[in-house]
Structures are given as structure tokens and as C-alpha cells.
Amino acid sequence: MSVDAESLTSLPLWEVARRVAAGDLRAEAVAVAFLARVREADSTIRAFVHCDPDAVVACARDIDERRARGTPLGPLAGVPVAVKDNLCTTDAPTTCASHALVRDGQGWRAPYDAAVVERLRAADAVIIGKTNLDAFAMGSSTENSDLFSTKNPWDTTRVPGGSSGGSAAAVAAGMAAGALGSDTGGSIRQPASFTNTVGIKPTYGRVSRFGLVAFASSLDQVGPIASDVRGAARVLFAIAGHDPRDATSVQAPLPDLEAACDRGVRGVRIGIPDEYFGEGLDDRVRELVDRAVDVLAGAGCSLVRVSLPHTELAVAAYYVLATAEASSNLARFDGIRFGSSVRPPDADVDEMVAATRGAAFGAEVKRRVMLGTHVLSAGYYDAYYLQAQRVRRRLAADFEEAFGSVDVVATPTAPSPPWKLGEKLADPLAMYLADVYTLPASLAGLPALSVPCGWTNDGLPVGLQLIGRRWQEDLLCRVASGWERLRDATGSPPKLYESSHG
Amino acid sequence: MAASSLPREQVLHLARLARLKLDDEEVERLGAQLAAIVGYMDVLAGVARAEPDDEQESTSPRWLRDDESGASLPREAALSESERHVTQGFVVPGPKGSRR
Numbered sequence: 001m002s003v004d005a006e007s008l009t010s011l012p013l014w015e016v017a018r019r020v021a022a023g024d025l026r027a028e029a030v031a032v033a034f035l036a037r038v039r040e041a042d043s044t045i046r047a048f049v050h051c052d053p054d055a056v057v058a059c060a061r062d063i064d065e066r067r068a069r070g071t072p073l074g075p076l077a078g079v080p081v082a083v084k085d086n087l088c089t090t091d092a093p094t095t096c097a098s099h100a101l102v103r104d105g106q107g108w109r110a111p112y113d114a115a116v117v118e119r120l121r122a123a124d125a126v127i128i129g130k131t132n133l134d135a136f137a138m139g140s141s142t143e144n145s146d147l148f149s150t151k152n153p154w155d156t157t158r159v160p161g162g163s164s165g166g167s168a169a170a171v172a173a174g175m176a177a178g179a180l181g182s183d184t185g186g187s188i189r190q191p192a193s194f195t196n197t198v199g200i201k202p203t204y205g206r207v208s209r210f211g212l213v214a215f216a217s218s219l220d221q222v223g224p225i226a227s228d229v230r231g232a233a234r235v236l237f238a239i240a241g242h243d244p245r246d247a248t249s250v251q252a253p254l255p256d257l258e259a260a261c262d263r264g265v266r267g268v269r270i271g272i273p274d275e276y277f278g279e280g281l282d283d284r285v286r287e288l289v290d291r292a293v294d295v296l297a298g299a300g301c302s303l304v305r306v307s308l309p310h311t312e313l314a315v316a317a318y319y320v321l322a323t324a325e326a327s328s329n330l331a332r333f334d335g336i337r338f339g340s341s342v343r344p345p346d347a348d349v350d351e352m353v354a355a356t357r358g359a360a361f362g363a364e365v366k367r368r369v370m371l372g373t374h375v376l377s378a379g380y381y382d383a384y385y386l387q388a389q390r391v392r393r394r395l396a397a398d399f400e401e402a403f404g405s406v407d408v409v410a411t412p413t414a415p416s417p418p419w420k421l422g423e424k425l426a427d428p429l430a431m432y433l434a435d436v437y438t439l440p441a442s443l444a445g446l447p448a449l450s451v452p453c454g455w456t457n458d459g460l461p462v463g464l465q466l467i468g469r470r471w472q473e474d475l476l477c478r479v480a481s482g483w484e485r486l487r488d489a490t491g492s493p494p495k496l497y498e499s500s501h502g
Numbered sequence: 503m504a505a506s507s508l509p510r511e512q513v514l515h516l517a518r519l520a521r522l523k524l525d526d527e528e529v530e531r532l533g534a535q536l537a538a539i540v541g542y543m544d545v546l547a548g549v550a551r552a553e554p555d556d557e558q559e560s561t562s563p564r565w566l567r568d569d570e571s572g573a574s575l576p577r578e579a580a581l582s583e584s585e586r587h588v589t590q591g592f593v594v595p596g597p598k599g600s601r602r
Contacts, residue, residue: 103585108583109582109583111575111579111580111582111583112575244567247567312545313545313546313549315542316542316543316545316546317546319539319543320543320546327520331521334521335585336584336592336594337580337583337584337592338583338584339583341585343595347595348595348596348597348598348599348600349594349595349596349597350521350597350598351523351595351598352594352595353521354517354518354521354522354523355523357520357521357522357523358522358523358524358525359523361522363528366522366524366528366532367532367535367536367539369520369522370513370516370517370520370522370532370536371536371539371540373516373519373520374516374536374540375543377516377519383546383547384540384543384546387546387547387549387551388546390549390551391546391549394549428535428538428539429535429538429539429542432539
């Protein structure tokens, strides 16, 4: 690959957009460079489920032709963006990385684009491909994909996190300038933490879920992954906004997120919750996050100890509520209207459906559907589902109380750096417990992001999570972007994937 | 509850409710795994039930949209991805006891 192409794929998203808009770069050249990176790296990393190079180049060429005609272009013109494969696209299959949506080797074709895909297209982004995930977004490592596992670009013996592991890996390895993921209990933030990228879970209701294959409808949100906060902010701004097709999408004013990136951190009150720095936090993560908040304090933030006392109940509450909703949402995968089906001879419709679902769903999906069925069933609903709803409300109240005295809450994104492939597969509960820091913000519907905060001595990335009040993604971007500048100024510039991998 | 495994009958009952056909190995494995996970979730039992903010908000009419017809998926598009369909709809086996 030429030096120019190498440089292109290491540019932040907003710089790609700036150069295309200025005419310094042709969109086609950008697309060709990123596709070359996909060819070079993806046979190892396996981030992509689907990539059609001819379609990508054709899309980019169209942007160049429109620019030449003087047609105004969108804010993401020419930017290669990967899309998690649980988002519907009309021009590429959508599989959710599950056998349930693959029939005769072909992925399901959605009859409509997801709202966020429509908005990416309207912004003239170039959708470079669909990315791998834990099947139906159920998992924290992308190892639950029915198709293949994705590797962490920084250490290919380790997981990229999940469930948006493909999207995060694509951005980390320079195969996409930005990506869309979905986050139900941490599935954008944790893979961002594991891959040295920035990931944002918006306030619940900020981004339309129309065309996102539902996992847990009261928790799911689509959000961006990018190499820096400004890039993630640009994508979020493009995809956010009310959509009448999503009854849970809210008409909330959207602040200028990129402008917020330049406001500096002085005067921000940062809450440090006791419950996120206790037992179970890896010392390597603790050291890096402690250092990060100390640097922020030195730059004019005030640190305030807060308590979020119901945190210890979050994992239990989440895995009751999310699996309950999943058991309902996945009832539609019965082989009748779409997807794969198994039709045993002489089977009646119930036998056909059970055989289809038994064959189509992987182990983790089956486990969660069964768990959700259990907690909703007669005799267990009060003890589990209702109790979990009570806990959810109290978690939200914990944050509300904390935000009476602070502006953002800072925590580690994950209790550990990325683990080895296969390490946690034998113990599902251990995998669930790894979500402990990301689940509470999901349950409370609050915006949260992960920004890289450093590297362990053994070369693994660690993320800093910032949680904000509802609708205050701008404040999160402001603090995270300020942290990026402070981090880079302390002599710890971000490693570029190319420099690590020759 | 700290059972090492959910009883087989309970696993099969849940599978029926969930419309999942499981083989014997899955029944055994899921029984153990679900017992461990549900046992962990028993921590929710310690949460006090009677607090004023526990009451669920009633559904207010102002949150519901007007009941108006709008654009919907064309029939052909809705049928196109099914394995078996005819013009009128999707083709499935009959219910239990019916003639095929």
C-alpha cells in the first residue's frame, strides 16, 4: 500500500470529511484506500460480515460527481463508515450474525433502511460494510457471533469486546473512519474501551431505533464509534433526532456537539463513585483511570466523591429486564416470514417453529431467551421482573441525586483490559459480571461515552467512561475531548495501528 | 435459591414457553447455567418493595399518537423473504392434529 493510502486510513473522520469537502481528496481515493486496508487486515481481524467493494467505490464516485456539479454535500461526504450488522440496509444483507437470518448461505434482505442508515446516506457517508457482532447483540466479546469471531487489532489473541466488536475493530484497524454500533448494556462503550476508540451511547430516545433489530427495546440505542471524540460527535449529530417511526424517540434539542469539543474542561464537576473503584477492578485499569481524573483535576475540574448505592444490583436487574425483553423481541424469529427455517416431515406449526428456533439460535441467545422466559413466567414475575424494575428506578434516582452536585460521573468503562479469546466462554455469569460499569447508565437511560485513557504495561488499551445527565451529550463530548488534548500533551500520544503493525 | 441445576421438567417447560427445541445436552447444560444465573439474581429479593416512587405511571392519552392510517410495507416486500408463501400469505404447516 502506498504511503498516501496509509496516511489516509489513519486520518480522523472529521479530517477526511474536511479534505473531501475542500476538494483536496476525492471520495473515490478515500474509498480505495480504506478498501485496501480491509483487504490487508480483515483476513486476520474479521471485522466485516459483508463488504462490496464495487458498491463502495460506486457510492464514492457518485459523491465526487455531485461535488463536481456543484451539488452541496453532507457533513460526512466521502467518509467510510461501517455499520453493525443488526442495522437494516436495503443494499446489503442483514444477519445479526445469527444463523436465524441466513438461509441457503444468503443473509436476510431488509425491505427498508434503518433510520440511522438513511441519515448516514443523507450525510453522504460511504457505507463501507456491515460488521460482526455477538448474535442479536447478546454478548460482550463478539465470540457469540454464529459466523466467526473478531480479533482485537491491538492483540489478535484477545477479544475486541462486544457486542459491537466488529465496528470497534474496523475503526481501530483503520478499515473504517467511523462506525455505528448499538449499545444495550455497554455494547458500544466496552468494545471502544477494548480497542482504543471512542464510543458514545446516547440518551435513550436521542437516536431512532427504527430498523435496529431489537434486543431490549427499553435499553437499545444506536451510537457512533470513531478514533476521536470529534469524529464520534460528528456521526452522532448526523444520526440523532426525532423519528415518528420510533415511538420512543424524543423531540429533544440537539446541541452542537463538535463546538462543545472546543470548550475546555475548566470548572466541570466530576463525580467519582465509590462503587466503581472497589473490589474486582483490575489494578492496571485503576491506575490509568486514577491518573486520568487527576490530570483533569489539574486542568481545572473539581473531583467530588459520590455514591451510587444501588450499583451492586445493576447486573442482576439488567439481566432480568434485558432478557425478558429479548424473549419477547426474538419471538418473531420463527422461520415463517423471514430467515432460516427447519420443516421436519409431518411437523405441525408449533413443532416447526420450535425446531427452527432450536437450530437457528446459538447458545447465548438460547440462554437469554430461556432466562427471559423464566423471569416473566407465572410464579417468578414478581420476584424477578417487578423487583428488577424497582431497582432500575432506584438506579436512576441514584444518578439524579449525584447530578445534584456534579456535572458528569467518571468511571472505568470495564473492570479489566480485553481478555483472551475463549477465556470467559465457559462461565456465562462471569461474562455478565464484566458489564458491571456500563449497565447502570443503560438502565437509567443516560448518555455515556468511553474515551481511551491509556495503555497497560503489557500494551492493552483501557477506557475512561463518562456518564452525563439526559440530553447532555455535549458536556460529555466537551470533557472527553478536553481529556484527549490533555492526554496527548502528557507525552502519551495515541498509538497508530500502522506503527504497531508495520 | 442455590440449586446446582434447574429440574429437567422446568427447563423443558421454559423451552416450550420459549418455543425452543433443545437436545438432551442443552437441557442439562442450560439447567446448570440458568440455576447459577438465577441464583445470582436472587439478590433482588433483598430490595424493599414499598417505596412511593415504585408506582408505575399510568398511561396518559397524551403519550399516544393519533390512530391514523399511514404508509405500510407493500405486500410483496413483506412476503419476499419468506421461504414459502403464496399471494395471500405465508405457508406454514397446520396446527397440531390438523391434516397437512
